[in-house]
Amino acid sequence: MVATTQSEASPIAPATTAERPAKSGLTMPRHLLIFLQAAPLALVLLLFLLLPMLVIVVVSFFDYDSVQIIPSFQFTNYIDVLGSAVTWRTYLNTLRYTVIVWAVTAVLGFTIAYVLAFEIKSRTAQMVLFLVCTVPFLTSNIIRMISWIPFLGREGLLNSTLIQLGLIHRPLEFLLFSDFAVVLAYTHLYALFMVTPIFNTMMRIDRRLLEAALDGGAGWWRTVFEVILPLSKSGLAIGSIFVVTMVMGDFITVRLMSGGQSASVGLMIANQISLLQYPAACANAVVLLAIVLMMIAAILRIVDIRKEL
Amino acid sequence: MAATLRRIILLSILGLFIAFLYGPTLTILVLSFQGPDGGLTFPMNGFSFHWFRRLFETQAVGDFGGSITRSFALATMVMTTTVVVSLAAGMAFRRCFKGSGALFTLSVASLIIPSILVSLGVGLLFNELGFDPDWYSSAFGAQLTWTLPFGLLIMFAVFNRFNRAWEEAARDQGATSWQSFWHVVLPIIAPSVIGIALFGFTLSYDEFARTLLTAGSDNTLPLEIFGMTTSVTTPVLYALGTLTTVFSFAIILFTLVIVRVLAAKRA
Numbered sequence: 001m002v003a004t005t006q007s008e009a010s011p012i013a014p015a016t017t018a019e020r021p022a023k024s025g026l027t028m029p030r031h032l033l034i035f036l037q038a039a040p041l042a043l044v045l046l047l048f049l050l051l052p053m054l055v056i057v058v059v060s061f062f063d064y065d066s067v068q069i070i071p072s073f074q075f076t077n078y079i080d081v082l083g084s085a086v087t088w089r090t091y092l093n094t095l096r097y098t099v100i101v102w103a104v105t106a107v108l109g110f111t112i113a114y115v116l117a118f119e120i121k122s123r124t125a126q127m128v129l130f131l132v133c134t135v136p137f138l139t140s141n142i143i144r145m146i147s148w149i150p151f152l153g154r155e156g157l158l159n160s161t162l163i164q165l166g167l168i169h170r171p172l173e174f175l176l177f178s179d180f181a182v183v184l185a186y187t188h189l190y191a192l193f194m195v196t197p198i199f200n201t202m203m204r205i206d207r208r209l210l211e212a213a214l215d216g217g218a219g220w221w222r223t224v225f226e227v228i229l230p231l232s233k234s235g236l237a238i239g240s241i242f243v244v245t246m247v248m249g250d251f252i253t254v255r256l257m258s259g260g261q262s263a264s265v266g267l268m269i270a271n272q273i274s275l276l277q278y279p280a281a282c283a284n285a286v287v288l289l290a291i292v293l294m295m296i297a298a299i300l301r302i303v304d305i306r307k308e309l
Numbered sequence: 310m311a312a313t314l315r316r317i318i319l320l321s322i323l324g325l326f327i328a329f330l331y332g333p334t335l336t337i338l339v340l341s342f343q344g345p346d347g348g349l350t351f352p353m354n355g356f357s358f359h360w361f362r363r364l365f366e367t368q369a370v371g372d373f374g375g376s377i378t379r380s381f382a383l384a385t386m387v388m389t390t391t392v393v394v395s396l397a398a399g400m401a402f403r404r405c406f407k408g409s410g411a412l413f414t415l416s417v418a419s420l421i422i423p424s425i426l427v428s429l430g431v432g433l434l435f436n437e438l439g440f441d442p443d444w445y446s447s448a449f450g451a452q453l454t455w456t457l458p459f460g461l462l463i464m465f466a467v468f469n470r471f472n473r474a475w476e477e478a479a480r481d482q483g484a485t486s487w488q489s490f491w492h493v494v495l496p497i498i499a500p501s502v503i504g505i506a507l508f509g510f511t512l513s514y515d516e517f518a519r520t521l522l523t524a525g526s527d528n529t530l531p532l533e534i535f536g537m538t539t540s541v542t543t544p545v546l547y548a549l550g551t552l553t554t555v556f557s558f559a560i561i562l563f564t565l566v567i568v569r570v571l572a573a574k575r576a
Contacts, residue, residue, distance in 0.1 A: 030404075037401035038412060040394045041457060045415045048450035049422070052430025059433055108326070115323045119316060129323070131565075136330045138511040139557040142534050143550040147333035150340055150350045157336065157351060188329065220315065241421065249423020252517060256538060266425050273429060273522065282433075285426045296421060 053289075060282035069278050077283035087268070087284075091291070094264045097179075097254075098247045101186040105243050106236060108187065109194025113235070114228065116195075117202035118210075130199065137192045145185050145256050152176040152184075177259030185257045190246055194239035201235030202228065237303035241296055248292050334554060341547035349544060360548035372528065373549070379444050380530035384514040386449055391456040391509035392502060398457075399464025400490075416458040424518035427451050432522035447523040452513045459512070460505040467501045496575070500568045507564040511557060 060077055063070040081087050112133070120126045136144065151157050152175040159171040174180055205228065213223045251266030265288050272281035340347070344355025364373060402409060431451045435442045442448070475497065479489040495502070517531040524532060530553065537546055 031406065034401045034404060034406045037397040038406065038409070041398040041416070041461070042408075042412055044394065044450065044453050044457060045412070045419060048431055049415065049419050049427065049454045052427060052434045053422070055434045055437060056426065056430045111319075111322055112326050115319045119319050119323075129327075132327060133330065135558070135561055136334065138507070138515075138561055139334070139554050140515040140531060140534070140550070142515075142517060142531055142538065143337070143554060144334065146538060146546060146550055147337040150336050151333050153350050155350045160351070188333070191326075220312070245421050245423060249425055249518075251425060252535070266423065269425055269429065270521075278429075278433060281429060285429060289422065289426060292421065292423065 056282045056285050059279055060286050062279040062282075064277060064279045066276075077279045078287075080280060081283050081287055090263045090265055090268050091287075093262060094248060094266075097182060097186065097264065098244055100183055101190070101247050102240060102243050104183065104187050105191050105194040106240065108191055109198050109239055110229075110232065110236065112191070112195050113198035113202055113232070114224070116199055117205075118228075133192060133195060137189075141189055142252065142256070144189060145253060148181065148185060148188075148257070149176065152181060177257070177261060179258065179262060181257040182254055182262060185253050186247055186250070189253065190243050193242035193246070194236075197238035197242075198232050198235035201232045205231045233303045234305045237299050237305050240299050244295050244299070245292055248288065248295070334550075337547040338551050338554070341544055341551040343544040343547075347544055349542065349547075360544045361552070363543075363545045364548050364552065372533065376528045376530045376533040379527055380514055383444055383449060383452070383529060384510045386445070387452050387456055387513035388506050388509035390449075390453060391460045392506050394453075395457055395460025395464055395505060396502060398461055399468060402461075402465065403468055416461050419454045420458045424455065424516075425521075427454055428519050428522040431519075435523070442523050442525040444520070444524045444527055444529055447525070448520045448529070451519040451523045452516050455516065455519055456509045456512050459508050463501055463505050463508070467498050471498070499571050503564055503568055503571070507561065510560060514557070514560075 059069065061073045061075070063072040063074060063076070116126060116130055116133075120129060149156070153159070154171045154173070154176070156175065158175060159168075162168045163171065209227055209231075210223055213227045218226065249266050251264055251270045254262055254264040254267050255270075265284065269281045269284050269288070272278075272284065336351075339353070340349070340351070341360055342356050342358070343353060343360060344357045345359040347354035398412075402413070428451055431447050432442055435447045440446070471494075475493050476489050479493045480486070484492070515531060516529075517535060520529050520532060528536070534546075534549060534553075537549065
C-alpha cells in the first residue's frame with residue numbers, strides 16, 4: 001500500500017489546510033487519495049442508481065405493444081396513468097395506508113423510544129433492550145409476514161382464544177387478508193425505523209432540561225409534550241421519511257397480507273412489469289417517485305434535520 | 310402513587326411491543342414441528358421433524374439448496390463490498406472535497422427511492438445494454454444501493470465522535486498515514502465496522518424487492534420463499550422460516566460475540 005501525505009485537518013475539515021511534507025516512502029497527493037476513497041461509492045451509485053433512474057424516465061416515454069418496447073417520445077403512458085380512475089384510486093389507497101401507518105408508528109415509536117431513553121435507567125439494560133428491539137428487523141420480512149397467518153387466520157390463535165373466552169361466537173373474518181392485516185404487518189415491519197432515530201435524538205437531550213421543567217412545576221405530560229417532543233422532532237422526521245418511503249413503494253406486504261383484495265402503487269407497477277408493459281410501469285414509477293420526493297420535501301420543510309447529520 | 314403506576318404502564322407497553330415483535334415468529338417456530346398430518350394453524354397434530362426433512366427433498370420446494378447457496382454467496386459479496394467501500398468513503402468525507410455535497414445527496418437519495426424502482430431500473434438498464442441480469446451482477450449492484458448508504462451513515466456517526474488526537478499522536482511519532490489508519494484508526498472503529506458488516510450481510514440475505522427484477526433466472530432465497538407463499542400450503546413453509554430465522558440469529562449472535570471480544574481486548 002502507498003503511504004500518503006496528510007495534513008492535520010481541523011475537526012471542521014477546511015479545504016485549505018496546508019499540506020505537510022511527506023515523512024517517508026511513496027507519496028500520493030492528498031486529493032488523489034480522497035478521489036480514490038470516494039470513487040467506488042460514486043461509481044456504484046452512478047451505475048446502479050442514477051443511470052437506472054434515467055433509463056426509467058426515458059422508457060416512460062416509449063411506446064409498447066404486447067411483445068416489445070418501441071423507442072419513441074410520447075406522453076401516452078402518462079396520460080394513461082393520470083387519466084385512469086383505477087390509478088387514482090390506487091394512489092389514494094396507498095396514501096391512506098401511508099398516513100395510517102405513519103400515525104401508528106409515530107405514536108408507537110415515540111412511546112417506545114421514550115421508555116427506552118428515560119424510563120430505563122441502567123445503561124446496560126438500555127442497550128440490551130434496544131438490541132432486543134432491533135434483532136427482528138435483521139430477519140426476513142417475508143417470513144415475518146407469513147408468521148401472522150397462524151395468528152390471524154380464521155382458525156388462528158386470536159380467533160380461537162376469543163371464541164374460548166366467549167367474547168365472539170363466529171371467527172372474525174377481517175383479521176387476515178384485509179386492510180387491518182396490511183397495517184398490522186407494516187407496523188410490525190417498520191416500527192423500528194421510527195424507534196431508532198427518535199431514540200438517538202432523545203439520548204442527546206440534556207437531562208437537566210427535564211429536571212428544570214419538573215422543578216418549574218411542569219407535570220409529566222407537560223414535560224413530555226413541551227420539552228421532550230419538540231426536542232425529538234428531528235428524529236421523528238427521519239423516522240417519518242423512512243416509513244413514508246417504504247410504505248409508498250411497497251408491494252409485497254399488500255400482496256401477501258391483503259390476499260389480493262387491496263392495491264398499492266408498488267403492486268400496480270409490479271403487475272405491469274409482469275405483463276411486460278415496461279413503459280407504463282416506468283411512467284407510474286416516475287409519478288410515484290415525484291410524489292414520494294414531494295412528501296419528503298414537505299417533511300423537511302416542517303423539520304430541519306440537518307443538525308442530526 | 311401516580312408516578313409508579315405510570316412507570317408500570319410504560320414498562321408494560323415496552324414488554325407488549327417486544328411480545329408483538331417476537332410472538333408471531335415464535336408461533337411459526339412451534340408450528341414448524343407439526344406432525345406429518347398437521348396444518349398451517351394450531352392445534353399441534355403431534356410433534357415431528359417431518360417438515361424439515363421435506364425441506365431437503367427437491368420436489369417439495371423449488372431449489373432450496375441452490376437458492377440458499379446463492380443468497381449466502383451474494384450476502385458475503387455485498388457485506389465485503391459494503392465494508393470496504395463505505396469505510397473508504399467515510400474516510401474521504403472527513404475532509405471537504407469537490408463533489409462531496411452531490412455524492413452525499415446521491416447516497417441519501419439511494420435510501421429514499423423505493424426499492425421496486427431500483428429493481429425496475431437496473432433490470433431495464435441490463436436489458437437495454439444487452440446483458441443478462443444475474444444475481445452476482447445486477448442484483449449485487451441493486452442491493453449495494455441499499456447497503457452502502459447505511460454503511461456510510463454509520464461511518465458518519467462514528468467519525469463525528471472520533472477523537473483525532475490519537476491519529477495526530479501517531480503521526481507525530483512518525484507513523485505514515487497508512488500505518489496510523491491500520492494501527493490506530495481501524496482498531497478504534499472496529500466494532501462499528503463489524504456492525505456495518507452485519508447490516509450488509511443481513512440486508513442482502515433478506516432483500517426481496519431489489520432482487521426481484523435483477524436476479525435473472527436463478528432465485529435467491531427470499532425470492533424462493535415468496536414463490537412458496539403462493540403455492541405451498543403446508544408447514545414446510547414454516548420449517549423454512551424457522552431455518553432462515555435461526556440462521557439470521559446465529560449470524561447476529563456471532564457478530565455480538567466478536568464485538569464483545571474486541572471490547573474486552575481493548576479494555
